[in-house]
Amino acid sequence: MEAAFADSTDLRVWDLPVRAMHWLLVIGIGVCWWTGLHNELEYHLWSGYAILWIVLMRLYWGLVGSSTARFVNFVRGPKAILDYATTLHRRDTPHTHGHNALGAVSIILMLGLVLAVVVLGLFAVDVDGLYSGPLSSYVTFKQGRHLAHLHYRWFNFLLWVIALHLAAVLFYFIYKRQNLIGPMISGKRRVDSGDAVDAEMKIAPMWRFVIGGVIVTAIVYAVSIGFYF
Amino acid sequence: MFALAFRCVAAAVCVSFGLAVLEAAAGSAEVAQIKPRQDKLRDMGGAQKAINDEIKKGRIDWDNTVIPNAQTIKDRSGYLLNWFPKGSGPESGVKTYALPAIWQKYDDFVKLGKAAQGEAAKLNQVALSKDGNALKAQMEATGKACKACHDNYRSPDYEKENEDE
Numbered sequence: 001m002e003a004a005f006a007d008s009t010d011l012r013v014w015d016l017p018v019r020a021m022h023w024l025l026v027i028g029i030g031v032c033w034w035t036g037l038h039n040e041l042e043y044h045l046w047s048g049y050a051i052l053w054i055v056l057m058r059l060y061w062g063l064v065g066s067s068t069a070r071f072v073n074f075v076r077g078p079k080a081i082l083d084y085a086t087t088l089h090r091r092d093t094p095h096t097h098g099h100n101a102l103g104a105v106s107i108i109l110m111l112g113l114v115l116a117v118v119v120l121g122l123f124a125v126d127v128d129g130l131y132s133g134p135l136s137s138y139v140t141f142k143q144g145r146h147l148a149h150l151h152y153r154w155f156n157f158l159l160w161v162i163a164l165h166l167a168a169v170l171f172y173f174i175y176k177r178q179n180l181i182g183p184m185i186s187g188k189r190r191v192d193s194g195d196a197v198d199a200e201m202k203i204a205p206m207w208r209f210v211i212g213g214v215i216v217t218a219i220v221y222a223v224s225i226g227f228y229f
Numbered sequence: 230m231f232a233l234a235f236r237c238v239a240a241a242v243c244v245s246f247g248l249a250v251l252e253a254a255a256g257s258a259e260v261a262q263i264k265p266r267q268d269k270l271r272d273m274g275g276a277q278k279a280i281n282d283e284i285k286k287g288r289i290d291w292d293n294t295v296i297p298n299a300q301t302i303k304d305r306s307g308y309l310l311n312w313f314p315k316g317s318g319p320e321s322g323v324k325t326y327a328l329p330a331i332w333q334k335y336d337d338f339v340k341l342g343k344a345a346q347g348e349a350a351k352l353n354q355v356a357l358s359k360d361g362n363a364l365k366a367q368m369e370a371t372g373k374a375c376k377a378c379h380d381n382y383r384s385p386d387y388e389k390e391n392e393d394e
Contacts, residue, residue, distance in 0.1 A: 037387075039380055127379055127386065129277030130372030137282035141275035152387045226285050 010188040012201045013097060015066040017057075017209050019187055025054050029114070029162075036152065041131035052118045053220045055111060060212040067202040068098035075108065076101040091176055095192045097201075106165050113158040117151060122223060124148035134226045259316035263323050266312035269305050276301040277372065280356075284365055291359045299349075299356035302371070306349035310342045326383045338382055345374040 014022075028051040035044035062071040076084075084101040087093050099107055122133040125144025136144045172178045183189040222229075276298035283289045318327050331338045348371045355367040 037385070039376065039385065125274075125278055127274065127383070128372050128376040129274050129281060130369065130376055132278065132281065134285075136278070137285050141271070141278045144278070145274075149386060228286050 009191055011097070011191050012187055012203070013068055013183050013189050014187045015069065015201065015203050016187065017061055017065065018069050019184055021054050021058050021061070022184055025051065025058075025114070028054060029158075033155075036155070039128075041126055041128075045131055045134075048118060048121050049220055049224055051114060052122075052223065053216055055115050055118065056216045056219060057209075057212055058111060059115075060216060061204075061209070064204060064208055064212070066204045069204075074099040074101075074104045076104060081105060093176070095178060095189065103168065106161060106168065109161050110158070110165065113154065113161060117154045117158055120147050120151040120154060124151045134224050137226055257316065257321075259314045260321045260323055262312055262314055262317045263321065263325050263327075266317075267325075269308070269312070273302050273305045273375075276305075277368070277375070280364070280368055284361075284368065289361055289364070291356070295359075295364065296356045299353045303349045303353040306346045309346060310339060313338070328382050328384055331382045334381075338378070341374070341378040341382075345371075345378065348374040 028047050031047040032044060032051060035041070035047060061069045064070075067073055080101040081104075088102070096103075122135040123139050123144060124147045125132045125136045125139070125141055126148065127145075132144065133147075139147065169180050172180050179189075279298045280295050283294050289295060313327065313331055315332050317325070318329050318332060319325055320329070348367070352367045352371050355363045
């Protein structure tokens with residue numbers, strides 16, 4: 001087996017923060033979904049804060065993180081997206097290092113929807129008057145109830161986009177024979193013939209993540225107490 | 230000409246059918262409970278929120294907010310069990326979150342209703358005592374009494390299209 005891999009070194013594509021945030025977000029959304037459905041709002045609040053933390057960190061990492069995490073490196077205009085979409089049916093296309101132009105759309109859509117659903121939840125008023133969102137004191141009862149309805153309705157949109165995301169990963173796996181799940185776990189993928197020489201990810205230093213972590217934790221804490229210091 | 234006449238007739242039939250349905254729905258005394266019961270439960274929810282907001286803010290206005298709202302919750306809760314006569318569930322055809330389980334397990338429903346009344350009465354006393362920590366604890370107890378009933382006898386938010394409540 002060693003020999004088979006001899007001339008194909010692995011290429012780092014996702015850094016640890018990106019992978020950790022991705023899988024923690026999966027868990028967080030799962031917990032929120034379950035606790036929301038079962039009206040376990042005490043835990044729903046906690047998992048909601050966790051998701052808020054992850055999304056804010058991902059946005060921060062999209063600005064100062066490693067090269068494949070940065071928005072400037074993967075968010076593309078409509079022309080690039082269309083160009084990429086027209087190659088979708090081909091099986092011989094090389095790996096994109098990081099998000100491809102079309103995948104970027106779903107990343108932005110998912111991040112945006114997650115954030116929107118969380119923000120709606122922050123203002124939502126529950127039916128028991130027991131575990132309302134931390135910012136619900138800034139809206140009336142009626143508005144807060146309305147926002148609670150929007151909170152789950154938008155979550156349904158999010159579920160559809162997640163389904164699309166999973167379908168796309170499956171499509172790449174089966175049709176294009178590209179395993180996208182492995183790299184999201186190991187952080188590495190095999191080098192492809194189409195890769196540029198300088199394709200290697202530029203890793204951001206960990207201290208940057210820590211600084212962001214401190215700031216974002218402070219923000220989430222302030223939100224959780226409704227900014228009543 | 231014919232098409233226009235047909236449309237007029239069709240519209241008239243629809244309107245009168247709609248009116249007949251409305252009339253039938255509004256006809257019985259049981260069904261007449263649904264709207265006011267929703268309004269009153271909403272009042273209680275609003276009062277609950279008003280007190281919770283004071284706790285969140287950390288500056289509790291007892292005389293203007295906590296005491297009157299605790300009074301509202303206690304007063305309304307006294308009538309709680311009168312609002313659910315048999316026939317005022319979803320079978321009435323009126324939009325309601327009340328589940329048929331209320332009347333299938335009515336004894337349990339009454340038990341939970343009485344427990345909620347007990348908590349509401351306690352809340353009223355705590356409000357008058359003006360003890361912040363006790364208020365926090367009693368608001369949780371009251372909310373849990375609301376939840377106990379909602380979990381089993383009220384359909385979850387996400388199962389209804391209705392946005393009003």
